[in-house]
Amino acid sequence: MAAPLSVERSVPxxxxxxxxxxxxxxxxxxxxxxxxxxxxxxxxxVLVFGAFxxxxxxxxxxxxxxxMKRLLQLSPFVLFMxxxxxxxxxxxxxxxxxxxITGGMMSAIVIVAKTMVSVAxxxxxxxxxxxxxxCRALEALHVPEVLITQLMLLDRYxxxxxxxxxxxxxxxxxxxxxxxGKELFRTASLIGSLLLRTTSRAEKIYRSMNARGFQMQRKxxxxxxxxxxxxxxxxxxxxxxxxxxxxx
Numbered sequence: 001m002a003a004p005l006s007v008e009r010s011v012p013x014x015x016x017x018x019x020x021x022x023x024x025x026x027x028x029x030x031x032x033x034x035x036x037x038x039x040x041x042x043x044x045x046v047l048v049f050g051a052f053x054x055x056x057x058x059x060x061x062x063x064x065x066x067x068m069k070r071l072l073q074l075s076p077f078v079l080f081m082x083x084x085x086x087x088x089x090x091x092x093x094x095x096x097x098x099x100x101i102t103g104g105m106m107s108a109i110v111i112v113a114k115t116m117v118s119v120a121x122x123x124x125x126x127x128x129x130x131x132x133x134x135c136r137a138l139e140a141l142h143v144p145e146v147l148i149t150q151l152m153l154l155d156r157y158x159x160x161x162x163x164x165x166x167x168x169x170x171x172x173x174x175x176x177x178x179x180x181g182k183e184l185f186r187t188a189s190l191i192g193s194l195l196l197r198t199t200s201r202a203e204k205i206y207r208s209m210n211a212r213g214f215q216m217q218r219k220x221x222x223x224x225x226x227x228x229x230x231x232x233x234x235x236x237x238x239x240x241x242x243x244x245x246x247x248x
Contacts, residue, residue: 014129015060019233021129021137022226027237028125034241035118041093041106045248046113049241053120060128067123071116078115082108131155140224157205161198168194 018024031052038045057064089104126134135148168190 015056017055017059017233018125018128019230020227021133022140023230023233024125024129025134025137025141026234028122030234030238030241031121032118034245035114035121037245038110038114040110041103042248043106043110043113045245046110046117048244048248050113050117050120053117053124056121056124056128060124062124062127066127067120070123071119074115074119075112078112081115082111085111157202160201160205161194164194164197164201168197 014021014024018027031049035046035049038049053067056062057067085108086102086104089102089107091103092100093103093106094101129137132152135152138148138151139145172190
């Protein structure tokens, strides 16, 4: 019994500025709505809300490199999503040294900034709170049990997809030379095979779980009311977000 206790003690605590796990989730949701409410041409307001993840990174001693790495992985999808605005809105907004910035360019920049700031905020909170505690907080906030169970199973068995992908990649590398065997159509067929293999393996795991008495119902924990400290923390952050929206 000593090992689980040591593991539990090594789990990082929720930053005091966020209160408890429940209040941290509520504050993060309010932060996301505040960022999304910024008008499409208001870049300054989006950058101001970037102080939230920056503050949590410094407060909880989170590695900024980890967040930057995940943002870079996400950036191609965000840029592809924002490129459409450049062609849709070509209304000139301002000119800098002969270069005209259109409304589509500005809205595309704001879309990218909103996405990066929002994802950085969510990552900074989730890196402070382990996933199983996030699920407990969702349960305390009366989120449907089916959704919580699905999230826990997805987090637990997401390694299956990674293991199958590594296995198929190693098999392809040993059977190909240079760029041969790595064409687009061959890669597409491999992705389809990866989906089928992962689904088959997940089905076997699910059957073994049912054979051991698994049910879609977890042991419910007694619900606890929100403490006054949690409400005060939420109220302070609401006041801060509202003030930023009014000022900027």
